[in-house]
Amino acid sequence: MSEAAIAIRGLRHTFPGDRPVEVLDGVDLEAAPGAFVSLVGPSGCGKSTLLQVLAGLLAPDAGESLIEGRSTIGEPGLAAYMPQKDLLLPWRKAIGNAVLGAEIAGEPKEEARRHALDLFERFGLAGFEESWPSQLSGGMRQRLALLRTFLIPRHVLLLDEPFGALDAITRREMHQWLQEVWASDARTVLFVTHDVEEALILSDVAYVMTPRPAHMAARFEVDYPRPRLPSIVTEPGFVADKARLLAALDEGGTG
Amino acid sequence: MATEAPLTQGTLPREGGRLLGRWGSAALEYTPALVLLVALVGLWELLVELLNTRPYILPAPSAIWNALLDKGHLLPNHIQATATEAVLGLVAAAVGGVLLAVLLSSIPLARRVLYPIIVTSQTVPAIVLAPLLMVWVGIGLESKLIVVALVGFFPIVVSTVDGLASADRDMVALVRSMGASRIEELRHVLIPSAIPGFFAGLKIAAAYAVIGAVIAEWVAAKEGLGIFIIRSQASFRIDQIFVAIAVIALLSIALFVAVHLLARAASPWKYANDQGENGS
16 A cells, blocks of 8 residues: 555646636645545635545646545545535435435445444434434534545545534544544545644644645644544643644745 | 513423414414405405396306305316316426426526527417317317416426526535436435425416316316306306306315425425425
8 A cells, every 4th residue: 555545746726717816836745545634724725625626526727636546637436525514415314414425325225324323423413313404503514514424435535624613622522533533444534624733633744735826835744642632732742833833834824 | 471471481382383283373374364255255245235236247156156056066077177187287297397497407508499499388378279289189188288287387397497506506516526426416416406496386387277277178178167167158157157266266276285285295304493384
């Protein structure tokens, strides 16, 4: 498995229009199989665009985008993608939404259902299996969207600010929980966030992007031992790293 | 006083209202309409009495009631014929309308070519079309069914096309990212998005279906409320015509309500929060 799970090389993209918007200006990124990689950057810098390219939804103007060696250009479905909005289907109950990706991937319905039901408890959704999305709170909708993404049978997960809509306390719980889940099922995660602390707690590698038109400003190896507890954020090493990351963000902003 | 009631009481009447059922609250909702209707019928009876109007010009409601009792035994066969034409025609309109809407929505060229023709086709009144259809297809069920379907498919096509276009593009993108085919996009996102629009169109079609069938029967038929009206007219039985009008109205309302209930059953998520009628 020397091949990268995710490889982005020289990615360029401009959204056409009356006033064309140059979003990506030669972006490179690599994630080893099983790694947890974060992508940090200012709002509107093109993080989501990058994820859409990897999800096969957007053909870039130039560059390579590979999931496990296969080009994603014009080829959706190679990775499990979670967009920023929860995008739950209002006409499917919670359980139906959870199994959507697995169902489209061709998993037998009963098996997908059983799989999903096992995870409802872990995602704090027990008892809401038969609820309609409109009956769930914002946090629950977000967790359901994450559960749906986890149930897609792919080795690579693309998560676009999955905890963006959650409150700080739930968020800390989700960090612990995500580490556990990730450690137990050996999948590669590309995690988009604008929260530096979140990136450091979760990642093996954190990339920092510049504002639009974006390229990579810096790449950090994060090698604190795992599991990482919530208290890690007060340790001197962590605080120093956080400062370095923030500095890289600011530098990208001015340079 | 209501504002001072303890919190728990706020939920109790609501539960009770749900238990008493939809019928209780519906009855309450339609009471004013019913009162008005009764008042108008009473006024009609009174005016006919006072002005001494001839029954072959305008019969009194009581005379119409007597006509119903007198000739009511003739009605079931006519009602059955008209209802069959209306329902089957509506089903044909729904099937054809949805297929056409999917075609128009998924192939831009089809939309450009067919949409103007479909709109133009609606400028031809059913009453003009009906005699032609009798010539082409005969005076049996088929020609009536075609008239009803032609009247009904237009609102269904238009509102289903709108419904399909209203689908959340991000949701389509999401299922596409999961590797969904075009058919799966249609099945998981586009068609469910179009369900409310489809039923809005179907309701309009249902309101016109019975009248469409009656118009077709006017031209030529062996049975049906339309032919019952023609025969009543020929024998100057204006009271019987009013009986037919009342039956047509009741049939139309029944069909409309049936479609409404069908819409509820087909989109349970819209009523999940017990928002009553807001959903449709």
